[in-house]
Amino acid sequence: MSSALVFGIVLISSHRCSSSSKAMVSTFNKIHSVCRSSHPYPRSEVQRVPVADDKVSWTIDHPEYKPVEFTQPFIHGQVWADEDITPENKSQFKWNTLDEHQVNRVGHNGVYTIDPDTGRPRNPFGRTGLSGRGSLGRWGPNHAADPLVTRWMKNEEGEVVKDPESGKPRLEFLAIQRRVGKMWALPGGMVDKGEQALDTAQRELCEEALNSSEWNLNEDKQQKHLVSELFAKSEPVYKGYIDDARNTDNAWMETVALHAHDPTGSNVAKLNLIAGDDAVDVKWMPVEAKTTLFANHNDLIRIVAHNMDAHWSNEKDLS
Numbered sequence: 464m465s466s467a468l469v470f471g472i473v474l475i476s477s478h479r480c481s482s483s484s485k486a487m488v489s490t491f492n493k494i495h496s497v498c499r500s501s502h503p504y505p506r507s508e509v510q511r512v513p514v515a516d517d518k519v520s521w522t523i524d525h526p527e528y529k530p531v532e533f534t535q536p537f538i539h540g541q542v543w544a545d546e547d548i549t550p551e552n553k554s555q556f557k558w559n560t561l562d563e564h565q566v567n568r569v570g571h572n573g574v575y576t577i578d579p580d581t582g583r584p585r586n587p588f589g590r591t592g593l594s595g596r597g598s599l600g601r602w603g604p605n606h607a608a609d610p611l612v613t614r615w616m617k618n619e620e621g622e623v624v625k626d627p628e629s630g631k632p633r634l635e636f637l638a639i640q641r642r643v644g645k646m647w648a649l650p651g652g653m654v655d656k657g658e659q660a661l662d663t664a665q666r667e668l669c670e671e672a673l674n675s676s677e678w679n680l681n682e683d684k685q686q687k688h689l690v691s692e693l694f695a696k697s698e699p700v701y702k703g704y705i706d707d708a709r710n711t712d713n714a715w716m717e718t719v720a721l722h723a724h725d726p727t728g729s730n731v732a733k734l735n736l737i738a739g740d741d742a743v744d745v746k747w748m749p750v751e752a753k754t755t756l757f758a759n760h761n762d763l764i765r766i767v768a769h770n771m772d773a774h775w776s777n778e779k780d781l782s
Contacts, residue, residue, distance in 0.1 A: 494519045498591045498710035505708050509533045511592030519589035534595040544600035553582030565657045570604045571702045571717050583713040591712050599714040607718040608663035609651035612637040614728040626774035634750035634773040639671045639742035648757035660719035665690050674739030689733055697723040700766045707758045720763045752776030
């Protein structure tokens with residue numbers, strides 16, 4: 464098993480791992496930045512309190528820190544969301560475990576701490592300038608899954624394209640354009656209660672990249688079978704914290720990225736690509752350094768390029 468430090472993430476080459484070591488946890492070596500940006504919190508006009516790099520860690524005393532408290536009004540009362548934490552109910556929350564309601568409160572990056580005064584979980588990567596839940600339903604980790612589907616880029620003759628400089632084969636990945644913010648991203652979404660990441664990844668791929676809500680019975684059977692076959696040999700390439708603009712001091716995104724590669728491209732060619740659900744467009748995009756994607760999705764495709772020994776761009780960053 465080998466690892467490399469890339470963009471602050473410890474990468475584990477999954478194709479070299481045994482089946483027993485597929486459950487990988489990657490850690491960020493640098494502090495989060497996206498969720499400390501100067502932009503308003505998504506879908507609001509709320510501004511975060513600035514947090515200097517040397518004040519991000521909870522281990523650093525910062526008595527002047529007064530984060531803005533914000534939870535989107537639409538969160539309250541949703542069946543997929545937690546209640547507000549109060550002095551009366553804070554002991555009911557079971558942190559760092561799968562609770563009796565099948566809500567997974569285990570963080571991929573290890574045990575997170577609880578603020579003794581408020582009873583709220585603390586973001587394991589430090590201060591963000593905003594307390595509360597923002598637009599996230601759960602206190603603590605909010606679990607997602609991202610399907611990362613790839614194929615080899617081919618020319619008109621059906622030959623795999625190799626980059627003229629690196630000499631390495633080029634990959635393409637399936638991307639969707641998000642309805643909110645219009646950024647390109649991997650398909651993906653929240654893991655439902657009692658659901659496994661593999662099930663979520665397949666469901667989200669169907670919803671966002673194949674518009675499964677509009678399928679007839681034949682399409683449902685055919686497309687689900689293709690997706691199931693595609694993910695039969697998928698591997699997790701990342702498990703952990705995501706530097707997401709929705710993160711707060713008390714609620715944050717974590718994901719499992721599952722890589723499914725079609726070596727011939729014949730199976731994915733049968734997928735009927737139509738944007739649906741939270742996506743407005745879907746297409747194949749080249750795996751390369753200059754691609755700009757939502758949140759940390761660039762890092763995820765970079766892991767795959769590394770694992771597949773495919774072209775990326777600046778090869779020294781992968782060593």
